Amino acid sequence: MPTGGTHGGMQEAILLVGGQGTRLRPLTLGTPKPLLPTAGVPFLAHQLARARSFGVRRIVFATSYRAAMFADAFGDGAAFDLEIVYVTEESPLGTGGAIRNAAEALRCPPEDPVLVLNGDILSGHDIGAQVALHLAEDAAVTLHLTEVDDPSRFGCVPTDERGRVTAFLEKTPNPVTNRINAGCYVFRRSVIDGIPAGQVVSVERETFPGLIEAGAPVLGYADSTYWLDVGTPAAFVQGSCDLVRGVLTSPALPGRTGEALVLDGAVISPEAKVTGGTVVGARSVVGAGASVRGSVVAEDAVIEPGAVVVDSVIGNRAVVASGVVLREVVIGDGASIGAGNELTSGARVWPGIDLPARAVRFSSDT
Numbered sequence: 111m112p113t114g115g116t117h118g119g120m121q122e123a124i125l126l127v128g129g130q131g132t133r134l135r136p137l138t139l140g141t142p143k144p145l146l147p148t149a150g151v152p153f154l155a156h157q158l159a160r161a162r163s164f165g166v167r168r169i170v171f172a173t174s175y176r177a178a179m180f181a182d183a184f185g186d187g188a189a190f191d192l193e194i195v196y197v198t199e200e201s202p203l204g205t206g207g208a209i210r211n212a213a214e215a216l217r218c219p220p221e222d223p224v225l226v227l228n229g230d231i232l233s234g235h236d237i238g239a240q241v242a243l244h245l246a247e248d249a250a251v252t253l254h255l256t257e258v259d260d261p262s263r264f265g266c267v268p269t270d271e272r273g274r275v276t277a278f279l280e281k282t283p284n285p286v287t288n289r290i291n292a293g294c295y296v297f298r299r300s301v302i303d304g305i306p307a308g309q310v311v312s313v314e315r316e317t318f319p320g321l322i323e324a325g326a327p328v329l330g331y332a333d334s335t336y337w338l339d340v341g342t343p344a345a346f347v348q349g350s351c352d353l354v355r356g357v358l359t360s361p362a363l364p365g366r367t368g369e370a371l372v373l374d375g376a377v378i379s380p381e382a383k384v385t386g387g388t389v390v391g392a393r394s395v396v397g398a399g400a401s402v403r404g405s406v407v408a409e410d411a412v413i414e415p416g417a418v419v420v421d422s423v424i425g426n427r428a429v430v431a432s433g434v435v436l437r438e439v440v441i442g443d444g445a446s447i448g449a450g451n452e453l454t455s456g457a458r459v460w461p462g463i464d465l466p467a468r469a470v471r472f473s474s475d476t
């Protein structure tokens with residue numbers, strides 16, 4: 111890797127993990143999004159292992175929502191050969207305010223590059239090449255830009271012929287480029303120190319546009335490798351499945367890549383089908399004739415014989431009765447879905463809810 115700890119390299123990072131993850135409720139009611147089990151480990155484990163592989167040695171976690179849970183999960187970082195320190199905002203400061211606040215715990219000098227990562231992104235891009243571009247061009251900030259098929263769902267980020275970012279444009283039906291902000295930045299440390307302290311600041315709406323207006327070099331590092339923002343249930347499930355299937359490789363995957371990742375103590379009937387990168391969490395049970403495809407099954411859950419679960423998340427201790435059909439749904443921890451129910455397309459069942467069995471079934475066609 112090109113960035114391993116030499117003079118002018120990058121050794122420190124800030125990880126933004128303070129958001130409430132509202133789009134992923136009810137999964138995020140008890141667990142912050144960056145800690146949700148993803149391909150068998152907390153989501154951040156994949157990002158930490160990747161950052162370490164590009165030479166990062168020390169990471170400041172910018173926490174707010176359920177802050178204490180991060181230290182419980184990762185401690186001092188030794189398991190990842192990293193030093194992790196935690197900074198907590200009393201009230202959320204937004205992306206820019208959080209970066210500024212976390213910078214108090216950085217140790218590097220003003221000219222050094224600091225990696226800043228959103229805590230909900232899976233990316234296969236070459237962080238070393240992004241840092242190398244940043245250093246070669248002596249940029250203030252270098253942003254990873256990714257290309258998406260439908261940029262109208264995002265704000266887009268045009269660049270000029272030298273690769274300099276020219277604007278941050280809000281969502282529009284007719285975007286001028288399909289390149290969007292991919293949520294991974296390299297900052298010159300002194301630029302972070304210039305963000306106003308102790309107040310709510312958005313990097314996307316305030317810091318970056320302000321730098322561009324002031325004529326500071328804000329560069330785009332564009333590529334089209336694997337990239338996914340796991341902010342919604344559908345994307346979260348897809349990310350987990352992609353890691354299990356090896357579509358994106360991760361040093362943190364606790365097993366071999368394949369159609370399914372079955373964790374300790376889980377019991378899968380030989381007559382069940384578990385496919386599409388599904389994770390079956392510790393001590394969960396999948397009964398005979400059940401079909402579980404492209405899904406995340408948490409710990410101690412029960413999928414009874416003949417149930418069908420597709421592209422869904424099944425929470426800890428949840429029970430899915432025989433013959434139930436679930437597609438693209440989220441079942442909260444401890445919920446129980448009685449026989450005969452069919453839930454589809456974005457349905458979410460809150461933790462502990464008991465959906466009674468339906469006595470009459472007009473169709474058993476799955």
Ligand code: GTP
Binds near residue numbers: 341
């Ligand atoms: P939604 O509520 O579903 O939009 O999710 P979110 O709260 O995670 O917001 P978003 O996806 O826009 O946040 C992008 C990244 O910034 C995530 O990694 C968040 O954890 C983080 N983040 C957002 N706001 C704050 C904040 O005020 N403080 C800190 N420390 N991190 C934040």
